[in-house]
Amino acid sequence: MWIKEIKDKAHKIFDEYQKNNNVLDEKNFKELLEYIDSYSETNIDFKEIVDNIDESVFITDKDGFVLYVNQAYSQNTGVLPSDVMHRYVPDIIAEGIFTGGSTMAVIETQKKCFRLSTTYRTDPPRMGYTIGVPLFDSKGELKQVVVSSRPILTLTALKDDYTRFLTEAKNYTSDSIKISDFSSTPNRLIGSSPELKAIWNLVKRVAPTEASILITGESGVGKEVVADEIFRMSSRNDKPFIKVNCAAIPANLLESELFGYDRGAFSGANTQGKKGLFEMANNGTLLLDEVGEMQLDLQAKILRAIQNKEVQRIGGTKPIPLNIRFIAATNCNLKQKVAEGKFRQDLYFRLHVIPIDIPPLRKRPADISALCDFYISYFNEKYHKEMSLSDSQKRLLEKYNWPGNVRELENILEYLTICSSGVEELDECMLRELLCDNISDNSMPTETNLGRSISNLEKELIEDALAKSNNLRQAGKLLNISASTLSRKIKQYDIDYPRKNSLSKHDLETI
Incomplete structure (x- = not known):
């Protein structure tokens, strides 16, 4: 509406300009400028608008120096403003925070560009598509580059850009997507040991069923990876998959997080009430990780929810029907906890329909070489390195006890990749320094x-x-x-x- 009023004001000035023999009435002209300023400054806050849109906005100067990112940028990519603000885009790319994007393409061509981009602040990394637009000053020289982007998950809702996306996507090899995105890997259970093959065969048989599954094993052995594979191969893989770490949520909050609450249920509660994780997982799959850490009184409520296939919010009176496939995981010996009275026997048998026990890495050394190849390939791609391990270094890793299992191996390989020269085999001294305190005495040859x-x-x-x-x-x-x-x-x-x-x-x- 205000634009129409400005146009009317401008037409009035123009009419008076013609009536006065093309002599400009400076007073009226100043009024128009003030009129425009007052509306542009008080009626529209463009920064507030950009900060509240769903699309990511990334702005740099003509040299690729980052000037601004909006709030949606971090939400969509997992990259914090502090990771990119007041830095040059080539340096950000070299650090491995993201790859691709439109900024440098716009600077080079000074034209509107469309590119894919992958960010590496989440696991798995996120891929999105970006559109970069150049801004020019009054002399026609490049002034700034504005890049807008959305995650690839929203592509189906953006049909106008779909054709251009497909063209750009063809430039990405299947290898780069496989390295950058674990979700595209057909099998994340890496290794060829008999123990792992047995687990993989069991997963393929039980995943399509509705049976509850209890995954056990030491910390870092890969229980969540197995749960992911079960979900991926299940008939519910297009439904919600909610993961709850029972040890990470304080005991006094876990009940409200799991079951939700109605408005006014307790002091400090959300006035609108809150949906619980059970409701969020309805018709899908719920993973209860570290289930052995759950308090006994809460175990009784979990058991009732599983048996009755319904849940009731705290402070609520109406039961909510549930249709959930349950997966539980723990590094505890639940049988021993049942014997000690620290875990309910009836809940144990409800969860223990299909048991899957994952042996520690030290008991399946045959998997270490394949795991090394997988993670080194991934981290080389992520950090732009070319680190490799010799056969003797892999044998050294096979002799290590791996108290932290696969997670520890992953962390060590990431450290070695970052600290290596990047163009040659790893210096064995660095590897021995990391492992020497933990390798069993009989695994290293005595000094002659x-x-x-x-x-x-x-x-x-x-x-x-x-x-x-x-x-x-x-x-x-x-x-x-x-x-x-x-x-x-x-x-x-x-x-x-x-x-x-x-x-x-x-x-x-x-x-």
Whole structure:
């Protein structure tokens, strides 16, 4: 409406301009400018609008320096404003926060561009499509780049962009999608041991059924991965899959989180009430992770919900019918807890219809090589590295006890990938330093006289090179090894030298 009023005001000024023999009435013209300013400043807050739309907005200057991201950007990508604000896009890409996107394409072509982009702040990573638009100043020079984007999940609702998306998607190889998105991997149970094959065969048989499943195993062994595969292969894979970590939610809040509550149920409750996780999982699947940590009184209510196939909100009077497939997971010995009176026997048997026990990684070393290949490939892609392990290094990993199981292996491989040079096999000293305190005594060969002699010779060579050099870089060149490797060997042999406590700035950066 206000635009129409501005147009009417402008037409009035133009009519008076013609009546006055094309002489501009400066007073009326100033009134029009003030009129426009008053509406543009008081009636429309463009920043508030952009901050509240669902579409992500990402703005940089002409050089790719990030000036602004809206609130939806973090919600859609998992990338925090602090990860990208006041940084250059090439640096952000090099760090592995995201790949692709339209910003650099717009800067290079100075035209509107459409590109796919993948962000890596969530697991699995998220893929979306972006549209970049150049903004020019009065001289026709590029001033800013505005990129809008949406997650790929919303594509079906955006038919106008569908054709362009398909064209761009063809440029992505199946390999890059496989590495970047675990959900596209046909089987996340990586390995070829007899134990894992037996688990995989059992999963394929029970996943299509409606039976409750209890997954047991040590922490980090992959219980949630097995649950994901069960859901993926089930007939409910297009329905909700709600995961509840019973150990992560305080006991006094777990009941309200699971069952929800009606308005006014307790002090501080949401005035509109709240839907519980059971309701959210209705017609789908509910994973009760760390179920062994649940309090006894809550176990009774869980049992009643499973038996009666209904739930009642806290403070509510109306039962809500349920149709849920239950999966439970725990690293506890539930049988022992039942014997100790810490876990209800009737709930145990309700959940224990199909038991799946996952052996610890130390009992299936045959899977370690395949797991290493999988995670190294993933982290090389994520961090733009080319790290690899030799066969002897993989054998060393197979001798490790792995108290943290697959999760620990994943974390170590991520650390090694980040800290490696990126273009060669990993330095074995780095690997041994990570594992030496945890490898069983009988898994490492005892040091022989020959071994001691070689170590003494290596120590002497290092001491001689340090005496002839001004810094670690020069000494490393004499020994044909990197400064970082030399630094680790100095620590390994506890070598003392005059400049040990006064390293140069370059040495510190190298180390």
